[in-house]
Amino acid sequence: MASGGLSNDVVGESSVLTHECGVFGCVATGEWPTELDVANTINLALIGLQHRGQECAGIVTGTGSPSDRFNDHRGMGLVSSVFDTHALSNLAGNLGVGHTRYSTQGKSEIKNCQPFVLENIHGQIAVAHNGELTNKNSLRKEVLERGVGLRTASDSEVIAQILCYPPEKREGRDWVERIKYLMRRAPLAYSLLIMHEGEIFALRDPFGNRPLCIGKLMTPVDENHVEGYVVSSESCVFQSIGAIMHREIAPGEIVSITKKGIASLDVVARPSNKPPALCIFEYVYFARPDSVIDGQMVYGARYRCGQQLGVESPIEADVVGAVPESSTPAAHGYAAQVGVPFVDVLAKNRYIGRTFIQPTKRLRQLAVAKKFGALRENVAGKRVVLVDDSIVRGNTMGPIVKMLRQGGAKEVHIRIASPPLKNACYMGINIPNTKELVANQLSVEGIAEIMGADSLAYLSLDGLVKSVRNGAWKTSFDKNASDNISNGNSGDKEVGHCVACLDGNYPVDLDW
Structure with missing residues (x-):
């Protein structure tokens, strides 16, 4: 010894580092029901994200109709062993979200496999989460004190339950207010996909600790026609599914993806105007070398x-x-x-x-x-x-x-x-x-x-x-996102990284 x-x-x-998970979502454009094989597109993408989680995988799809239930399939093991032809044939839908997991919270068992599906008064939601909450104890206590029972030790289930809260001082299903409440209560760490009816909400925590990007799925016979929009933990999967990179999601940004297009809905500010805190080990180890993060290739x-x-x-x-x-x-x-x-x-x-x-x-x-x-x-x-x-x-x-x-x-x-x-x-x-x-x-x-x-x-x-930042460029947002930021809803577009595992200075106080 x-x-x-x-x-x-x-x-x-x-002896090695392992990441918690990868997330992916897909929404078909045009008339529904779609001819796009949404489930298989997600399956292929999850195979490309396998390096981010190898314990279990899951896919949830929906038609977009409020009267239809979600289809879902989850299993333990690698993506290729979880989804066979029969499983994929039972996942018909016009949109869907997928997840591949490595556990840091909660045991490696099927009940912790995502996406989580919950039902509230406005219908079903499916939630896929990459990251870990730094204030999970207080948030878990908050959920339990509201009389909500939890099935797992996963902080991802806590996120899903908080999203089911009625928005403060509002009537109805205002999902943006629900999401903003979560983001104000939980400053990091997450990239998150939330599917409800015919819409996927995609968001990063205000510090941008986990990467998340959007792509356009192009029709093979017509490279100018978009047949779907996709959102992924990493851009490396886009080429393998016939998609092209559109842009990265900004820290704190909430994006809506529907069959009609992509819209930036709001940007939640970081506490005390602190700098962004993308995990620097995405560059060192976690991300695939052909992924683009902060505008530069990881390689x-x-x-x-x-x-x-x-x-x-x-x-x-x-x-x-x-x-x-x-x-x-x-x-x-x-x-x-x-x-x-x-x-x-x-x-x-x-x-x-x-x-x-x-x-x-x-x-x-x-x-x-x-x-x-x-x-x-x-x-x-x-x-x-x-x-x-x-x-x-x-x-x-x-x-x-x-x-x-x-x-x-x-x-x-x-x-x-x-x-x-x-x-x-x-x-x-x-x-x-x-x-x-x-x-x-x-x-x-x-x-x-x-x-x-x-x-x-x-x-x-x-x-x-210096090596990481020398190649980074300020993330390009669409016009709505840029307007949200310039109006003071977030900090500036500076590049910043979390190096807490190296110097001990964490972006926020920890509630562990």
Whole structure:
């Protein structure tokens, strides 16, 4: 055992970061019933968002008629195993929302699978949520004190119940007022889709902690004809379903999507005019490299992080390699900056998905060997720089270094394209408590020693922020959204990021 209670055993999935979930919605245009296969479109999109959640998945569709009930199907496991031809055939509809989940609150069981469907006096709503509420305790108490029973421990169910509250001082179904009440009570963290009758409301929390973007689904035979509107946690799925990027949703913005089009309804201000707080680890690790966030491709941000890492921490070496796959762009950037060739040093078994905790020490130690193999001809006799995106518990890197040395590597130098993780996340990422974070317990030199590396260096916080922001541009809104912002309903359009897991400064006070 290393100091601080940290073991060099491999514990599988708990050694890496996992995101809570991904959301997707689709609304067909034109006359209903539509010929567009809404359910299969959502299914294909969820497969593209599988990296954001792998425990369970669900789809809810509707005709848009107040008299018709929603169709829904949920299941445990990967999207491809949850939705077969029979399941999709029972999800006919003109619009729908989908969700793929990794749990941070609530057990991994079917009752926590989203989208949640509730009924109030104005009919059914379906709610799909990405994120985690920072004031979940007070909101849960508020719901329970109103006499509402809760089936799950999920804060997403709390959101759904709050949306069923009657809007203050208003009559009827005013969904915008309901949503604004939720957003004022819960400043972060969420991207949220709410389906009611023939409309999907899409919104981001006022800090914009989770990404959300809108696309237009084009007809294959007529690229100028829009046959549907889609909204997604990430833009990477658009190409695979025949959609094009329209725009990102602004922090605090409420957007309505119907068969007639897209409308910006309002923008809720951030408390005390604080800056935006997009999770910076969307760029470092979570998002697919072909996604666009804050107007820039994630790949480019990761590449610049690698370049900056090369500026800050060069080392004499023969080759630069990456821990596949999210760190590969950073490794290319590092190699280009220091003038050392990039080569593949590890082969990844692409058929290994989630690696569960193994029951014995020997099996835990073999977990990395199941996922990676050293490319001996590329490392034998070489001084190797190994680039990774982050270190969490530090359980995986040690066996990888050992593997490279067994492959003949003369030296192994670790370079991490983000700063040391020292603090827990309370906004939807499963960063463990601080005592389990290796960077919180050991010095950089101590971490290098337990990993068996010749040296270890991290990208600085200033370097990370600069690398990410240098490629970002102020998000483009449609005219209504721009008017909402210019009228003072939100802060400015500045780019800003949450780095609380790195520096301990959280965007808001926590109610945990």
